[in-house]
Amino acid sequence: MSGEVIRNVISDEILKDYPDWNYSSFICRADLADYRIKYVQSILRSEKGELSNLENEVIGSMQRHELISRNTESDFDQNWTFGEKLADKIATFGGSWAFLICFALFLTGWIILNTVVMVVRPVDPYPFILLNLVLSCLAAIQAPIIMMSQNRQEAKDRLRSQHDYQINLKAELEIRHLHEKMDHLLSHQWERLAHIQEIQLDLLAEMNKKR
Numbered sequence: 001m002s003g004e005v006i007r008n009v010i011s012d013e014i015l016k017d018y019p020d021w022n023y024s025s026f027i028c029r030a031d032l033a034d035y036r037i038k039y040v041q042s043i044l045r046s047e048k049g050e051l052s053n054l055e056n057e058v059i060g061s062m063q064r065h066e067l068i069s070r071n072t073e074s075d076f077d078q079n080w081t082f083g084e085k086l087a088d089k090i091a092t093f094g095g096s097w098a099f100l101i102c103f104a105l106f107l108t109g110w111i112i113l114n115t116v117v118m119v120v121r122p123v124d125p126y127p128f129i130l131l132n133l134v135l136s137c138l139a140a141i142q143a144p145i146i147m148m149s150q151n152r153q154e155a156k157d158r159l160r161s162q163h164d165y166q167i168n169l170k171a172e173l174e175i176r177h178l179h180e181k182m183d184h185l186l187s188h189q190w191e192r193l194a195h196i197q198e199i200q201l202d203l204l205a206e207m208n209k210k211r
Contacts, residue, residue: 002023002024002025002026003021003022003024003025004023006027007195009039010032010035010199011023013035013038013039013042014027029206033203036199036202036203039195039199084152087145087148088149088152090142090149091145091146091148091149091150094142094145094146095146110124110128110131111128114126114128
């Protein structure tokens, strides 16, 4: 059979064994059938290898990049100063039931102390001017401490949101990369299936000629 009527993909297989092969050369039907089978086998082997290479490429692309996921809480806490830690603890305690209970017990004890226990010579007689002064000072000190803690919490939330954005962006890029690889793989599969079908049609045509 003349090389002019042989498909290019089969000619490429022949050229691997016989570099001097060209379109003006001839080949017997038995050898042509062997090269057709060899081409189909190479397609199947490359198909399996391509799936494995795709998985390895995805894993390699993820390993080559530095991991984005990290503990933002520990990263943020490492830069704390003693005053900032104290401010957070005071703000946490000031917004708890423990503070309300202690504050209520203190007010009750102060009132009982100055109206019942020390009724003759009270430290802070009614209307408890000293108590009002202490409460005013406490509120004046507690307000900026709570504001400092809130500012730190906002900075922590901002860092967490930036970190989440980086993770989401990386995930989106990885998914897009996988979609492109899958589209490329599917296009190769369809092309190779078409080549196999063409070879099968050639074989059927030759079998019909022999009949």
